Amino acid sequence: MSRLCQDRVVVVTGAGRGIGRAHALAFAAEGALVVVNDVDDGPVAEAVTEIEALGGKAVASTDDVADWAGAENLVxxxxxxxxxxxxLVNNAGFVRDRMLVNLAEDEWDAVVRVHLKGHFAPLRHAGAYWRAEAKAGRARAARVINTSSGAGLLGSVGQGNYSAAKAGIAGLTVVAAAELARYGVTVNAIAPSARTRMTEDVFAGMMAPPESGFDAMAPENVSPLVVWLGSAESAAVTGRVFEVEGGKVSVAQPWRHGPATDKGARWEPAELGPVVAELLERAPAPEPVYGAN
Structure with a gap:
């Protein structure tokens, strides 16, 4: 019986551990041929061995996805x-958490580089490949799944660098979906909640109750949606961000135009206090920032 991603070629970045490794194994279980990417060659080799032991096909890549040539070589x-x-599943990332007044320049640069540039560079080279294929008459049912975060959608205290990078990924997703549609490519993103090396302190105590047997914070809970988004079945879905936690899947509501007041002429600064107050009264209250009191 044909599996959901039978013989589809899938690149998963940051796939040596955690959510990325779960994605790689889940794609392989559905018949995909997987490029397992991570800068740490030990876990990459272990993931490839595990996939092959289960009868799948995989190849290792230790390219740095935030390096221009490395991203091209990955494709x-x-x-x-x-x-x-x-x-293409863009998943690689790490954190350097600090309050803004303590955040060092190199901590900002490193997180933005790995998350945001580490999404853009593989996406750019994959997009160029799919454009060339489409122009040659070989259009693919191609898919990109990016990895944003609740921190990118709502903000997170102590994670200004991470939140900014993940918000950038959400914005990049909708732009890429609009630009690459002509080549048969869909682009979506997930905002997962799961226990990984990045979140182990946050979710350390959130294990499955013995009577339920379901670990809501297991990384493997995130992968089924990613596999479906990577399949041919998801052709009608693009430019969306899905939140995934345990057995819950939801569609995030994006920024959209809200209440407006138009004077038809330039405002005087002193006029705008009551105007802004009236607009805010008509607008829904924003969701709270994670970690805010």
Whole structure:
């Protein structure tokens, strides 16, 4: 029986551990050919071995996804080993949490580089590949799944660098969805909640109650949606951000135009106090920032 992603070629970044590793294994279980990417070669080799032991096919990549040439080589690895690329899952990342007044420049740069540039660079090279394929008459049912975060959607105290990068990824997702649609490519994002090395302190105590047997914070809970988004079945879905936690899946509401008042002429500064108050009264209250009192 054909599986959901049978013979689709999938790149998963940050796949040596955590959510990325769960994605790689889940895609392989559905018949995909997987490029397992992570800068740490030990966990990459272990993931490849595990996939092959289960009867799947995988190849290792230790390219730095935030390096321009590394990202290009990652795409080329998929094409060289498996003949094409169908799905890109951008997942790689790490945290350097600090309150803004304590956040160092290198901590800002490192997090934005790995998360935001580490999404853009593979997406750019994969997009160029799919554009060339479409122009050659070989349009793919191609898919991109990016990884944002609740911190990127709502903000998170102590994570200004991470929140900004993840918000950027959400914005990049909707732009890429609009630009790449002409080549048969859909682009979506997830905002997952799961226990990983990045979140182990936050979710350390959130294990499955013995009587339920369901660990709501297990990374494996996130992967089924990612696999479905990477399949041919998801062709009608693009430009969306899905929140995933345990058994819960929801669609995030994006920024949208709200209440407005138009004077038809330039405002005087002194006029705007009551105007803004009236607009805020008509607008829904924003969701609270994570960690705010």
């Amino acid at each position: 080329n690895t998929a094409v060289a080993h498996f003949g094409r690329l169908d799905v």
